[in-house]
Amino acid sequence: MDTLEQSNNTGELIAILAAAQDAPENVTLHIITDSQYAINGIHKYGQKIERLGYIDTANREIVKAIRASLRMRPGDTYFEKVKGHSSNVGNDGADALAGTGAVREEYDNINLAIPTDYDIEGAEFIGLTQAQLYRGIREKLEKLLKPRRGAVVWLDIIRWxxxxxxxxxxxxxxxxxxxxxxxxxxxxxxxxxxTIHNTNKVGEYWEKIPGFEGRAKCPQCDNRIESVEHIMTECTGTGQQTIWKLADDLLTKKNIDIKNQSIGGILGCALPQFKLATGRPNKALNRLYTIIMTESLYLIWIIRCEWIIENMGDPDKILSEQEITRKWMHRINRRLRLDQIMSTKQQYKWKKVSRKLVLETWQGVLNNEENLPTDWTQIRGVLVGTGVGMRPPGRNR
Ligand SMILES: [Zn+2]
Incomplete structure (x- = not known):
């Protein structure tokens, strides 16, 4: 092991490593630090440093261990930069720990072990200078030249x-x-x-991690390896059948048939090409299609994660058709409500949309539509109607 640099930076990194290794793995880890050094090394330039094989990186053992630990966690990790020595409790705690780390002679009890196969050693071929190449990584060239397939493959599937x-x-x-x-x-x-970059922690991802291989399989479907395709189009535990049925019922009202969609069609749902009789793009219909499809596919993913991660794939925790329908209606109606708001005022994080486009988008799929005024964008309680799971008109929750 390389000698660790003795500094406040090292201490900060060790505090983060402890958090990454000790926090329950499913929770979202929120790392609050005043160390821009740590954020840069782990997060901002982490991928780049990793790609370069940690050449010339101070504290490389710790940074590597942190990145490996974070990557193995199913929960997400967020970094937040705060000003140093503020009254922030978490940060003062980390500082105290950093201070101790800096004066220690030895870093006992620090687990820098990285599971084999998980220690991303060699640098990738791209982005390396000649000098860096000769600095001890040449023998790894063969491994390095393996193309990264994830995004390329998915983009092609979508394209076709x-x-x-x-x-x-x-x-x-x-x-x-x-x-x-x-x-x-x-x-x-x-x-x-x-998903397109293949960086969701699903299926094959776990097969490569010693001790976690079991997570690669779907707990419900005859030991099938989980994949985006399985989750979205085959699985009996993710609610996908019910959700696509609901989406199809709704889109059928606009003469769109989404039965038997391929995974490429699902992931390519942001690229519809419905046209008006004039041959021009049907903006409103394209918009509705993309909204319904993206909300639906994401709900499937959420249900999958709640079931598999929070409920450990317990078959008794698979949602009923009724529960799934309620969740889907809630999501779509929330999105409709958001459209109403976006058509009347500028919202934080959402672009303003013209009232006309909003009205056209949802035309023909609303509940009790014939009794609504021409401009319903300011009316509370407008809901989509699908015939399934419809709620009484006028209620808003
Ligand atoms: Zn399954």
């Missing part, structure tokens, strides 16, 4: 699915831009981004 439906062949850039569209909920955008 979109082509099949719309006769257009979107470029990578078009796909990335589409999934960043402001009509899509911010969390769903992040989910799609991670």
């Amino acid at each position: 699915a979109v082509k099949e439906k719309t006769e257009t062949f979107p470029t990578d850039r078009t796909i990335w831009r589409a999934i960043r569209h402001p009509d899509i909920d911010r969390k769903v955008r992040a989910y799609l981004y991670k």
